[in-house]
Amino acid sequence: MSQDNKNHKAEHRQPGRGPGFGPHGMGMPVQKAKDFKGTLKRLITYLIPYKGQLIAVFITAIISTVFSIVSPKIMGKATTKLFEGLMMKLKGVPGAKIDFDYIGNIILLLIGLYLLSAAFAYVQQYIMAGVAQKTVYNLRKEVEEKLNRLPLKYFDARTHGEILSRAVNDVDNISTTLQQSLTQLITSVVTLIGVIVMMLSISPLMTLIVVVTLPLSFIATASIAKKSQRYFKGQQKTLGQLNGHVEEMYTGHKIIKVFGREKKSIEEFEEINEKLYDAGWKAQFVSGMIMPIMSFINNIGYVLVSVAGGILVTKKAIEIGDIQAFIQYARQFSQPITQTAQIANVIQSTIASAERVFEILDESEEVLETASPKVITAPKGDVEFKHVSFGYKEDDLLIEDMNISVKPGQKIAIVGPTGAGKTTLINLLMRFYEINSGQILIDEIDTREMRRADLRGLFGMVLQDTWLFNSTIRDNIAYGREGATEEEIITAAQAANADHFIRTLPEGYDTILNEEASNISQGQKQLLTIARAILANPPMLILDEATSSVDTRTEVQIQKAMDHLMHGRTSFVIAHRLSTIRDADLILVMNHGKVIEKGNHQELLKQGGFYADLYNSQFTGGGIKNAG
Template sequence: MSKDQKPEHNSGPRRPGPGPGGGFGPMGMGMPVQKAKNFKGTLNRLISYLKPYKLQLLSVLLTAIISTIFSIVSPKIMGKATTKLFEGLMMKLKGVPGAKIDFDYIGQIIILLIGLYILSAIFAYLQQYIMAGVAQKTVYNLRKEVEEKLNRLPLKYFDSRTHGEILSRAVNDVDNISTTLQQSLTQLITSVVTIIGVIIMMLSISPLMTLIVIVTLPLSGVAIAKIAKKSQLYFKGQQKSLGQLNGHVEEMYTGHKVVKVFGHEQKSIETFEGINETLYQSAWKAQFVSGMIMPLMSFINNIGYVLVSVVGGILVTKKAIEIGDIQAFIQYARQFSQPIAQTASIANVIQSTIASAERVFEILDETEEVPEAVHPKIITAPKGEVTFEQVTFGYEENEILIKDMQIDVKSGQTVAIVGPTGAGKTTLINLLMRFYELNSGRILIDGIDTRDLKREHLRSLFGMVLQDTWLFNSTIYDNIAYGREGATKEEVVAAARAANADHFIRTLPDGYDTILNEEASNISQGQKQLLTIARAILANPAILILDEATSSVDTRTEVQIQKAMNHLMKGRTSFVIAHRLSTIREADLILVMNNGSVIEKGNHLELLEKGGFYADLYNSQFSGSNSMKDAG
């Protein structure tokens, strides 16, 4: 059916939580960050999704500035209250007549501060509220584009990638973008505004003390860079071991019956313990080393505070600044280091987000299906006549699989397609339903080129019963009713009867209301197949495709399924792919395929008389079964 799958990554970048538990280490440093191949181009493209919300983003910027200004001016105003308190206290200690602490002035400042903090909180709330709307609308549009794009992609795109890879891009990567837009972007704006505002306020108090605070920054930067570089090596080891552990656990749980049957439990446990020990060693070293960042930064900052306090005390004695300014300055020094650390953390997050955006844009840039016909035709009363006219097809331009195929199928005929694995049997069906486009030639249904029909209309002409049964997590009734929208209960039951499924359904505790689990493992393989046949009967298609429908069931169930399929095939054009040649002896036309070409065609007796490939295939099956009987 498809080329070999080419899995890429099976999981997208996930947003780690801050701190040791999330894997980032303090302030998001140390963790290896996924980087985009084209950072600038992807960033510009992502920004283009934000352009329709220019006014909202401007509002976010203004509210962030106002909110930050209110919170930044507060320490200086509070410093005035401290100065007033200190002055009143000193005058009382000196015994100045009538000296007292001006509590009215201090009270007014406290009320002013409360007002400023409330206003700051209101504007911060407005900033988050507006940004949440912008982020969700942007991501909604992006998700919509991805969903619409996936619907327009050809089958070969899905054949060449794992389901996990596609899901990761459509879900994890889009969520990563959403989180960054909503949280990290506002944090970045607030951090930058805070840094600028704090520097201005510190300079207004004392340029000398500001210089002391700024000089301590390179020391912090050098220390953090060295620790982050060391911890990154351990984080890489942690992620590698975590991937191995997840893979091992998934493999062991998926195949736990096989592990038990062959007695490999101890070996599995030893492998798990080995990987787990490696993960433990990497994880604790990563967390320990990255955990040193905060204490080291605190140590360097505390040295800065000591210097600020000493210099500030000297300046107070010289009456260059007031006592309250020292308190305000220390608060600004604390405010200064936090947004710088946040900005460093957000820089890592943005790197990861741009990488996610790049992976999403790769989906949006994929080559789409050939566009639908401008003036599509409709087959109102399908008869089921199918013609292949000089059909040539290859998955790659230079690797032709099917060449100049000629087939003419009359209405109501049963066509069996046989041949060894990889002969092109399922490819033929995919071409018929236009999951792949032809290199050259035409496929006609009732004389109309399939390219002149809408894909949806074309596929509505077909009913399928496959080897791999597809049932979803719902009731048996819903699974059968899926075959035709708006089907009545009587029609669903009638379809189940026609498929010989009604009896076993009624023996179940909840009958038609029995809920199938996700794997539909609460009913047998044969029962699953009968339900898919019932669904196909309800759909009432003009053309049937039966792909190895009885290959995975026992002989008794096969007879039951064969009866149901005979009822289903009555009066319909049917294409049957089968390995068991005994099931297709009554077919009107048998196509024998090998290496993508139809090498023989005719009915069962005609092909046996030819004594060619089919005869060899047929005789080898039955001579094998006879020799087994003799051996028994």
């Protein structure tokens, strides 16, 4: 596995680690979009249908924040009244007392304000949750529909992890940002503006002191964040190496033991783990310095504010409660700035995620279906390739001027070395790829004049790589035909020689196959896929070395079932073991994308050409004579 792949896999195994600030993310490298403005504009178009709700969110966020901002100043009035009453009593003023009724009214007013602030915040979150989930629902739907329209070459060119990361992790990242960061951004901006206004209304001088200390915090934070980002990059890179190494060691556990490489594997792990410890320690230590330094600078600011406030109180320029309110505002002042910076990073990452999702949506789709598709109502199974040319790249043709004629009911075997074009031929037949030129006809109808679903419905496929899903054995077989009865499912299983082993399982046909169906053997998996194909009862068949994973005895039994299934049907068999296709009506020998020999088994052996050489490489001379 290449190092890039290891890092790539590690990236997808950490979807929850978002960029941010401090020990909570400050200094973490942020993924940036290539076209920030363009992607942002496009993402906003998904929010336009909900502009009414978004305006409501904006208004409720402002009201909620305003109520919470004015509260400290009102609380300051209660402190002032308490201080004034206490001072008058200490001075011995006749009839002096603390006005608890006034203070009580202030407390009730504050409770009311806090309740209103919480209520509006609740409404804001409720509306925004709906907007975010509807937006992401539509985006997910678009991605799902797009994936269904993408050609096979898109999936062949990318890892499953990359596609899943874009369709799941990146969309989730957008969802989280819309629901949380957007409302936080509105609240932070309103809080910042509101706090500045309230501080200025109390004392412009003390406001200046707070503002002057702010650049010191920024300079200290920026210099530390820059340094810690380098360590965080190193940490992520090493973590990718470690994850890749562990995955390789566990997936290849048996091979490591067979070749006695346990010690080497452990040494490699310890070396990478040591690097990760070193990078992680430095990253966390350096980023951890940010909060103490910010606290130190802020505390100096509070001391200066307190001293200035004390002087102003003695001069009766402001009241004692105003100092209390101002210190609360000063504490609130840095919070929205930090939050805004955090959100800016999150939005950067989100736009990068949106860009990755939009890249899927902008991919070239399959050629559009014909406006007036033709339907084969009674398929005979006549297949013809006429002057077909195809290449995975426009300037590099794999198949040139291919001509094949297959009669209804014939069994066609396709043989040849690895990379000869056998599977490509099947992909073209099923229209997983579009041909560059020529025609592929089924019952004299060009496959491009048919709907892809109708075309693929004519074929049943049994591949070398089995595919079963996490459900019962019954459901997996029934996948071959919608609405199949219990009797039909059992009959198909019997024909595929699967009924016996199914009944030996504790739950029989109700046995749940786990993920990757690892609770049954590879051969048993293949039997179930064959039973599925038998149940589908298609007009034509494609078999890609369908018996390669079963033992010799089972292979003979399956071969009989397959012969019964193929009787009267046009069948295409990709074969690597030539013993399985000796009875084929026509054998196509492929090499470098060309059909270099045609004929039945006997004719090709007599020619003494490429097929004969392939056959001789698998069997002894006596075997050839007996076979012939």
